[in-house]
Amino acid sequence: MSLKAVQFNRSLGPLRISGDVRAVLAGLVLFALLVNLGSWQLGRAGEKSALAARWEARAAMPAMAPEVLLSDAPSTEAAAALADRQVRWQASFSADHYLLLDNRLHHGRAGYHVIALAKSDAGLIPVNLGWLAGDPSRRTTPTPTLPTGPVELEGRIYVPSGAPLMMQKPEPPATLPATVQTLYWDNWQRSLEALSGRAVFPYEVRIQPDSPHALVAEWTVVNQSPSKHIGYAVQWFAMAAVLVIIGLLRLTNLRSLFSRGSRP
Numbered sequence: 592m593s594l595k596a597v598q599f600n601r602s603l604g605p606l607r608i609s610g611d612v613r614a615v616l617a618g619l620v621l622f623a624l625l626v627n628l629g630s631w632q633l634g635r636a637g638e639k640s641a642l643a644a645r646w647e648a649r650a651a652m653p654a655m656a657p658e659v660l661l662s663d664a665p666s667t668e669a670a671a672a673l674a675d676r677q678v679r680w681q682a683s684f685s686a687d688h689y690l691l692l693d694n695r696l697h698h699g700r701a702g703y704h705v706i707a708l709a710k711s712d713a714g715l716i717p718v719n720l721g722w723l724a725g726d727p728s729r730r731t732t733p734t735p736t737l738p739t740g741p742v743e744l745e746g747r748i749y750v751p752s753g754a755p756l757m758m759q760k761p762e763p764p765a766t767l768p769a770t771v772q773t774l775y776w777d778n779w780q781r782s783l784e785a786l787s788g789r790a791v792f793p794y795e796v797r798i799q800p801d802s803p804h805a806l807v808a809e810w811t812v813v814n815q816s817p818s819k820h821i822g823y824a825v826q827w828f829a830m831a832a833v834l835v836i837i838g839l840l841r842l843t844n845l846r847s848l849f850s851r852g853s854r855p
Contacts, residue, residue, distance in 0.1 A: 610842040618838050622831055629827035636820035639813040642752070646675050646812045654679035654745055657792050658713030670794075674750035678796055682709035682716065682744045684737040688787060690717075691732060691770040697722045697807055705735045705806060706774065706795065708767075708783070709744060714790030715783075717776070718744060719797045721806030732770055738804045746798040747810075 597612040654677035661669065684707055692704035702725040708715040723733050761775055763782035776793055783791045800808040840846055 605844075607844045608842055615838075615842070618834060622834055625827050625831035625834065629824045629831065632820045632824035632827060635815075636817040636824065638752075639815065639817045639820060642813050643817070649675040649677065649747075652677060656680045656713075657711060657716050657748070657796065660748070661713075661792070670750045673748045673794060676748050677745065678716075678748060679743065679745040680711045680716070681741050682711055682718070682738075683741050684709055684739070686737060687768050688715070689735060689737065689768045690764065690774070691723075691735075691768065692719075692774060693725075693770050693772050695722055697724075697809075701725050701727065703733065703770070707735070707737055708787060708791065710789075711792075714792060715787055716744075716792045717774075717795045718746060719749070719795055719808075720804065721798065721800075721808035723806050735806070742804055744796075744798065744804065745802060746796040749795045749797045749810075 598609070600607070600609040602608075657678045657680060660673055660676055660678065688708040690706040690708075692706055695702055695704045703723050705720045705723050707718050707720055709718045710716075720735070720737075723735055725733060760778060761771065761773060763775075763779040764771060764786070767783075767786050774795065776795070780791050780793055797810050798805045798808050800810065802808070
C-alpha cells in the first residue's frame with residue numbers, strides 16, 4: 592500500500608486520534624523547520640550581543656601601534672585577540688598605494704571604499720579611509736587624495752566574522768592602484784608585499800570616523816540589533832506553536848471533548 596493511502600486511528604480513553612500519515616509527516620517537517628529557524632535567530636542574537644560587548648570592552652583598552660599588538664597576539668589566536676582593538680601610529684602614504692573596494696553604497700549612492708596602504712615602522716597597514724563617491728555612469732574610477740607627509744592615524748582593527756562567500760577565490764591585484772570587488776588578505780598578503788616591496792599587516796584597519804584624514808567613515812558594529820533577531824525568533828516559535836494547535840485540533844477530538852466538558 593502506498594504511503595498516501597495510509598490512515599491511522601487510535602483511541603486513548605475518550606481521546607481519539609486519526610488522520611493521514613502524509614499530513615502528519617508534512618506537519619512534523621514544517622514544525623522542525625520552524626523550530627530550527629527560531630533557534631538560529633536566537634543564536635544570531637547571541638552572536639550580535641557578543642560583538643557589541645566586545646566592541647565596548649575594547650574601546651576601554653588603550654590604542655597601541657599595530658605591530659605591537661600583532662607581536663603580542665599568538666598566531667593561532669591573532670584574529671580573535673586583535674578584532675576591534677584600537678591602534679594609533681605615525682603614518683605616511685604613497686600616492687599610488689591603494690585599493691578601491693567596489694560596489695559600496697552610501698545613502699543609495701554607489702561608490703568605493705578607499706583602502707590605503709599606510710606606512711608604519713613595521714611595514715604597510717591597510718587603512719580603510721571610508722567611502723568615496725563613484726562615477727554614476729561607471730566609465731571612470733575616482734582618484735582619492737591621500738594625506739601628505741607624516742600624519743597620526745587612529746582606527747580599529749577589523750576582522751570579518753566569517754569568510755566571504757565566493758564561487759572562486761579572487762586573483763590578487765597585479766598592480767597598484769587597483770579596483771577589487773572584495774578583500775581577501777589571506778591570499779593577497781604576499782602579492783601586495785611583492786608589489787610594494789614591504790611587509791603588509793594582515794588585517795584591515797578602519798579609520799576613526801572623526802579623524803581629519805577620514806572620508807565618509809560610518810562603521811556599523813552589527814547590521815541588526817540582537818532585539819530584532821529575538822523578535823524574529825519569537826515569530827518562528829509562535830508559528831510552530833500555532834501549527835501544533837492546528838494539528839491537535841485536526842487530528843484529535845479535543846474540541847468536542849472540551850465542548851462536552853464545558854456543558855452544565
